[in-house]
Amino acid sequence: MTALGVLTPGSLAENDYPRIEQLLGSDIRVDLCRTGFAEDTRGVDVLRGTGTAEQLAEGVEGLRLAGAETVVWAGAGGSFADGWDGAQEQVRALARLAGMPASATSFGFVHAARELGLRRVAVGATYPEDLTALFADFLRAGGLEVTGTRSAGLVTAAEAGTWGEEDVLTLARAADVPGTEAVLLPDPALHTAAHLALLEKALSKPVLTASQVTVWEGLRLADRRVNAPTLGTLFTREPLVQA
Known part of the structure; x- marks a missing residue:
């Protein structure tokens, strides 16, 4: 059994994770613990506050007790809003707190793109434009070329959580x-696990989403690869040998 830990700021698309766990169809468990989440807003300063060591510590003990072997911080905006260097320091602090390998969904997007050999990516975000721009900057810092961005301008995670399949598909197409x-659809509040096959069929290319990438990143940290075609191209490709 491989036990993956996911830290989430509040209840962001929580039911995606048991769905992914089921679709993996293997000896993998995904444990979720919540961190502090005082205000549901997409303000940059507020999001940065969700990723402090004090906030992250609130969920770490629960993951240790659950037997997690790796931990991924799924508050994407609370990671990439600090920039590449700030997010790296955040992950190092999380690893020290948890006593296990750690990463963040933001880095998961970059690592997943690299594994698939991707260089040119587009971003479809529910975020306001300023936050979407910060995510694009983060991807560029990771060596990716951002061909374009689309912002839906939602100011709360709760709004994104109400989106269904057609809303997500419309954003991806746009x-x-x-x-x-x-x-790339970076919002962890979006429910996407049930829509990945449709999204990739509609666009005829890989689609990477927050919950999908979060679990994949946890598996990467645990040195596990699982073939699960219903979870998209990311879960059907053999890892590339990095130069």
């Missing part, structure tokens, strides 16, 4: 532009 190798 973000897609010629020459894009993949579309």
